[in-house]
Amino acid sequence: MSFGVLSLSKNQRLVDSTSRVVDSFTRYSSKNAATSGAYMALNRLYLDSSWRDGYSNLMLAGNEVNVQIEDASDDASIGDYRVRIRATGANGDTASTTEVVAFDRRFDNFAVWSKDTVISTVTKDSLGNVNSNLTMQKAPFMPKINKTGLMNAAAAQFHVYNEDDESHFHPSDTFPNGSFYYAFNVPNVVRVAGDLHVRDDRTIHGIYIVEGDVLLNENATVNGVLYLPNATSRVYNHETAASQVTGGIVTWGEVDGVGYPINVQHKPEFWRAFIKNYAPDNAPIRVISWK
Structure with missing residues (x-):
């Protein structure tokens, strides 16, 4: 092989190698631009969950970025x-796409938030109007809740029950003090290591962290928030009659009226107290897929 042919071959390999480096850099650059566009959109949605404008023809480090925002009104397959x-992100002839799906509601926007199924349960807004959109079953994620903080608060208030035998706890009517609040704006917090059983026509108040089941008798009422952190736990009607929760339910387990309604009325005041004290680290939107 002559020197000229050898030199040409080496030069061609150099050109090919350089071309591959440029292509790789271009793909990397366009993908980074697409990812940056997705983050920009998430930041905007964090501030305003109703924002749908997107971005057009933005230039980022030599890349053109376009962002489209869609919801179920545009494509039903996206989901509620x-x-x-x-x-x-486009760089010359190279384009890359980042697709993100985010849940744009907080869990406390719902009357019932369950990781499992919700059956024979009627959810109502704060005015008492029936609204099935306030029920979330098979939740896409579970919120960050300070379980240790709840347990410590219950202990400090001397509201810990059945820690030794894990049997049923039967609170008296108006338990613990006839109010959602322990003192001033501090909510009552009650820990039940076993089952919580509210008997006929009794009303109880506060935030309840229940490690077993919640059994509700006829006309039993909970004025507060029920939090069940175990997937094996259930909230259910124990008798052939309706019961009432005014506040909300967040549970890893099932909610089942067993043929008779558990009426759950959303009460923002109680949710706000729960969020402020024991679940402050939950963003208004949550990413559930990224590709």
């Missing part, structure tokens, strides 16, 4: 309370 972000 979800937004889809499609961000495209």
Whole structure:
């Protein structure tokens, strides 16, 4: 092989190698731009969950970025309370896409938030109007709740029950003090290591962390928030009659009226107290898929 042919071959390999490096850099750059576009959209949605404008023809480090925001009104397959972000970064002839699906509601916007199924349960807004949209079953995620903080608060208030035998706890009517609040704006917190059983026509108050089941008799009423952190736990009617929760339910387990309604009325005041003290680290939107 002559020197000229050898030199040409080496030069061609150098050109090919350089071209591959440029292509790789271009793909990397466009993908980074698409990812940046997705983050920009998430930040905007964090501030305003109703924002749907997206971005057009933005220039980021030599890349053109376009971002489209869609929800179930645009494509039913996206699902309720979800937004889809499609961000495209283009660098010359190379384009990359990042797709993100986010849940754009907080769990406390619902009267019932369950990781399991919700059966024979009627959810109502704060005015008492029936609204099935306040029921979330098979929740896409569970919120961050300070279980240790709840347990410590219950202990400090001397509201810990059945820690030794894990049997049923039967609170008296108006338990613990006839109010949702322990003192001033501090909510009552009650820990039940076993089952919580509210008997006929009794009303109880406060935030309840229940490690077993919640059994509700005829006209039993909970004025507060029920939190069940175990997937094996259930909230259910123990008799052939309706019961009432005014506040909300957040549970890893099932909610079942067993043929008779558990009426759950959303009460923002109680949710706000719960969030402020024991679940402050939950963003207004939550990413559930990224690709």
